[in-house]
Every structure is written in structure tokens, then in C-alpha cells.
Amino acid sequence: MRILLDENIPIDFAAELRGHDVSTVVGLGWSGVLNGELMRRACECCDVFVTLDRNIEFQQNVSVLPFGVIVVRAISNRMVHLRPLASAVLLAVSAAKPGQFQKVGT
Secondary structure (H helix, E strand, O other): OEEEEOOOOOHHHHHHOOOOEEEEOOOOOOOOOOHHHHHHHHOOOOOEEEEOOOOHHHHOOHHHOOOEEEEEEOOOOOHHHHHHHHHHHHHHHHHOOOOOEEEEEO
């Protein structure tokens, strides 16, 4: 599965998603790109978009996207708070469908 991590998720989190082709917004040079344009660009490179942005479901029409969106709900974007959620993110990735929105965490 091709996963794209939003810029609000540390690059180190990619290592937690073993078995998948993981790219990052930062790694692609897309830092600072607004969500609408980011979603358009993501159409070409991912099957699942993973973010910490809890507002994305209200700002974007996820149902028309050709990839799934997973929002990770963690205390912070520090690895100490994200690492325990990695297995839940992997489960969500395996169940992701285009145009579907999922929440992981608290």
C-alpha cells in the first residue's frame, strides 16, 4: 500500500509502517502546501493519506478522493505518543478504501 504522511507527522513514523511504501509530504518537498492542493497532489502518489489534522474531514470532501484518509488522534505529534498507535494505524491502512475517512486513537 502506498502511504503518504502529512507534514504534521514526524518522518520517523514511516519506519513504524513496515511492509508499505511510505512517502512524506516533507520528503516530497510539499511542506506548506494547503490541504486542497495537497489532496490533488496526493491523488497521484498514495492509496492512504495519514494526518494529525482533525479538521480535514470538515475542510475536504473526502468521499470523492481516490484514496483513504486516516486521522491519528494523539496527545501530540511526538513519537512517544504516536508509536503506541502504529499497530492501529496499520490496521486502518489495511482496511482503507478510496473516499473513506477513519480515526485512530483517542
